Structure formats: structure tokens, C-alpha cells
Amino acid sequence: MVDALRSALSAALVLALPLLVVGLLVGLISGLIQSLSNVQDAAAAFAPRLIAVALVAIALAGWMSSKVVDFAVMMMGCVLDLSLLIVIGGR
Numbered sequence: 085m086v087d088a089l090r091s092a093l094s095a096a097l098v099l100a101l102p103l104l105v106v107g108l109l110v111g112l113i114s115g116l117i118q119s120l121s122n123v124q125d126a127a128a129a130f131a132p133r134l135i136a137v138a139l140v141a142i143a144l145a146g147w148m149s150s151k152v153v154d155f156a157v158m159m160m161g162c163v164l165d166l167s168l169l170i171v172i173g174g175r
Contacts, residue, residue: 088162095155099148103137110136 110133118128141148 088159091155091158095151099151102144103140106140107133107137 111129114129114132118124
């Protein structure tokens with residue numbers, strides 16, 4: 085059970101990390117531009133970050149879906165192994 089939880093957390097981290105890094109970098113750049121130009125608009129900070137994260141999510145959708153499918157297949161294999169242990173151990 086601990087291994088399954090560790091695998092789930094690592095898969096979530098691997099899937100979220102590219103989106104978070106892009107959001108962080110675009111947020112830092114847009115914040116720097118805002119502070120240099122004295123533009124203090126919330127939409128000016130939010131819109132570029134949203135667009136960048138959406139573009140990265142679209143670009144990485146195939147890779148992300150393959151990671152999710154691989155994780156699901158691994159978990160189904162673990163469930164099957166566990167059910168076989170329960171059935172064999174019960175006899």
C-alpha cells in the first residue's frame with residue numbers, strides 16, 4: 085500500500101512539474117515586466133500565465149496521457165497481484 089501511494093505521489097509530481105515550472109517562470113517574467121513598467125493590473129499578471137500553462141498542457145498532452153495510462157496499468161497489475169494473494173492465501 086505504501087508503494088502504491090509513493091507511486092501515485094511521484095506520478096502526480098512528474099505530471100504537474102512542467103506546468104508548475106512554466107507557470108512560475110512566466111509569473112516571474114510578467115511580474116518583472118509589471119514592476120519595470122509600473123502596470124499594476126491583475127489581468128496582466130494572470131492572462132500570460134494562463135495562456136502559457138494551457139499551451140504547455142496542450143503540447144505535453146500525449147506524454148501526460150501516456151504517463152497516466154502507464155500508472156493505471158501498473159495499479160491494475162498491483163490490484164490483480166493483491167487479489168491473487170488473497171485468494172491463494174485464503175485456501
